[in-house]
């Protein structure tokens with residue numbers, strides 16, 4: 001009888017790292033989540049190794065029964081070196097991951113951009129089953145994407161082919177992106193940067209209207225304390241000013257989506273990320289309303305990912321299964 005094979009999946013974010021042990025069919029056996037140990041580059045590697053070992057131990061699975069370990073991480077990264085290069089959300093210039101982890105655990109390790117992983121996960125286990133043209137978009141702390149076109153996963157020369165959060169949507173470049181450049185989509189519509197957009201808009205708004213608004217009350221009059229949640233919560237309670245701002249963010253998102261549709265011509269776009277998952281209607285409805293104004297290609301179905309928060313983890317599982325079969 002064939003021994004059952006397993007996959008270790010890692011979702012490495014700027015704040016938290018999640019690991020899961022999975023069957024080859026994507027059913028997750030055990031999950032662990034910790035804050036990323038940012039004391040050094042080596043600390044991150046050690047943390048992943050130690051969680052992976054303990055997950056195997058707890059579930060009585062031998063490391064030898066692992067098909068591989070897949071790491072889904074925000075980039076930029078070098079696919080060949082299996083390392084992060086000047087990652088935007090970790091304070092290091094170079095973080096080698098696959099080599100030290102693979103050496104220590106004795107299993108093949110693969111690193112992919114988190115959104116690249118997500119689109120693989122969507123196709124293997126989610127709404128993209130059987131589709132050859134899918135794009136996954138995340139609107140969370142940052143904005144990113146992954147694309148499968150004509151059945152081919154787009155990787156690019158370094159593995160950063162679909163960095164759509166850094167598409168320019170404002171040629172006047174009023175807001176600065178975390179990457180240092182101006183006018184990028186992520187600088188306006190990501191969870192981290194929505195407060196900057198809101199403050200910019202409120203400065204242009206009549207003061208009496210701002211002061212009467214629920215968003216102003218929720219920020220206790222101190223707009224420097226504003227978060228993207230403040231905006232969406234005020235909008236959910238019907239605050240007119242907040243709803244108008246949410247709609248304006250929707251217009252910018254629609255421009256981003258139109259660029260994506262024009263570039264990749266997908267038949268389905270699934271959307272994830274915390275901002276989307278917590279405010280699905282407020283994010284997706286304005287995109288669907290405005291995208292027609294900016295797009296040339298036929299507009300595809302745009303839905304929230306049915307995989308929810310697990311899309312990254314399941315993507316890491318799918319990445320191992322894909323790259324493993326290619327190298328075999």
Ligand SMILES: [Zn+2]
Pocket residue numbers: 165166177178179180181184186
């Ligand atoms: Zn940028």
